[in-house]
Amino acid sequence: MAENKEEPETTEAPAKTGLKQRIAQFGKSLVDRCLRPRVMLSLAVSSFVIHSALYWYYSTLPTDHSREVALGEFHYVAYTSDGSIAEAALVSSADFELHVILIPTVEERARKLITLRERKLRQEIEELIRQSRDSEFADPLLVELKRRLLGQINHTLGIKAIEEVLITELQLSQREAESPSPNESEAITAAVTVRNN
Secondary structure, three states, rough: OHHHHHHHHHHHHHHHHHHHHHHHHHHHHHHHHOHHHHHHHHHHHHHHHHHHHHHHHHHOOOHHHHHHHEEEEEEEEEEOOOOOOOOOOOEEEEEEEEEEEEHHHHHHHHHHHHHHHHHHHHHHHHHHHHOOOOHHHOOOHHHHHHHHHHHHHHHHHOOOEEEEEEEEEEEEEOOOOOOOOHHHHHHHHHHHHHHHO
């Protein structure tokens, strides 16, 4: 019986040793194969090609900043109902630049539409600005004016393409602060009500 116990141990030991030797030989031959000059050269060339392609691809992707499109400079003058310049208006005139941020999913199509309908778009914006109230320019955030511009631009383009309207370089001509007339108070209240909804 003692002999029977020794035989299984001796047969298992060579099997374990043989497996370790095969793993060691495979690892050594794999390293030897990978360190050959041809293999190293092909790995370097492949890495260069892949990295170059990825660099080119990511460099051509538009960034968030490029989604911004300038629509031009605009001028607002407050008029009374008889067509004269309104001296008592909260904001008698405004000069500003108008920009829009395009929705990423329709950016390419929106850029083409803005180019194709440039004059129509400018005319529609100018008409909207002429119809604006001085209270819209008196609002520090210009919420109502931006909301109306966003709707008009999307309508003119025929698709929902504008994510946000930006008004920059805003220069206002304002009258001295006085208590507003009842009509001005109603207009300001209406703008605040729309903003909160």
